[in-house]
Amino acid sequence: MGATRRKFTLEFKTEAAHRVIDTGRSVQEVARELSVGEDSLYRWVRDERRRIEAAMSAGEEPLSPKEHQELMRLRRELEELRKDNAFLGKAAAYFAANPPSKKDLR
Template identity: 35%
Template sequence: MGSKQQPYNAEFREGAVRIVIETGKPIPEVAEELGVHPGTLHSWVSRWRRNGSPSSDRRVPAAEGSGRLRESERAELERLRGEMSEKNKRIRELEMERDVFKRCMALWVK
């Protein structure tokens, strides 16, 4: 019998792992979006966290792909998370204001 396994190139595997790592999306969700079995994607992510590369034949030097952030990267990440939090708060405020204006207009039109 023939194998149903699709060969995925290193670029595809690395891209899939980056989506999981950088976005924080759950592995099953990303796997479904990409058409990959969740177990396969999980093994790629696990291998990346261990070795720094989803490809078993290629290893990234520890300084580049250890999965640990440098202090400057950690500071930037915290800054970006703070900005995102502030923006999300502002979006919620604006949505509430919009909803109030919609209700006011509905009442005024009647």
């Protein structure tokens, strides 16, 4: 029986790559810490460095490590707020379809 293949979000890959790029730690060390394959982490680091170089060549300043962390935090917060909003919409629809009876109001 084969092992299931793990899937990583773009956010995870980017954060893992920045652990290597921003801190100067080795890919092997970060890969062990995160329990991911070294080959995968090498690819993520390569892709992130290319993205940074492309931004610089286009005249844009790449995000600083602090800005990158803030962006990731805001993306997580936005996702949580979207989930909350979806839940509240469903709850409002439920209560609109099933209003409480007069005996429930006492």
